[in-house]
Amino acid sequence: GNSVTQMEGPVTLSEEAFLTINCTYTATGYPSLFWYVQYPGEGLQLLLKATKADDKGSNKGFEATYRKETTSFHLEKGSVQVSDSAVYFCALSHYNQGGKLIFGQGTELSVKP
């Protein structure tokens, strides 16, 4: 079946450091890929998405590129801020599962001043 695997956390960085959170997926064909973010005490919200190979999703300084050859969708940000501290979830959606989202386990990011 379809699945998503993320790097384990927590990830602790200093402010202005470079961020990478790895995400790989297993699915046939071309699923759509997403990153959702969960701030403390809140529900998840969509951060960015990519719906076809080589697409780059971007939002709030974060970006991720849909790599079919490596089945990956790594999240990156050039300079993190304390306000980026949150849990980040990679997810996929595929027509063979009726478009329902499958989430990875989440990666907690803590940014220190």
Place this chain on the structure above:
Amino acid sequence: NAGVTQTPKFQVLKTGQSMTLQCAQDMNHNSMYWYRQDPGMGLRLIYYSASEGTTDKGEVPNGYNVSRLNKREFSLRLESAAPSQTSVYFCASSEADGTNSPLHFGNGTRLTVT
């Protein structure tokens, strides 16, 4: 803009008790979902409703029932709570399926079953 509203925010139950988690959305969305979030396991889909009047099982439906009361409301019922159902429960809605329209989440219900 209320978005997706879940009640209650916190609940403690004893094993065997029943309860209903309420969810309402004011965005006129067609699809609604119930997820549970457990440490190290991400979010797992319990039930979903693609449109008013329909419901389907997700990945972990055992021990739960749902009702899509109308387009706005989608409730989750635990008939006989078990400690394994201790979790944070999230309701979400989307205009269409999750591929083409983002999910909007409520702030969650933290449930403890003792």
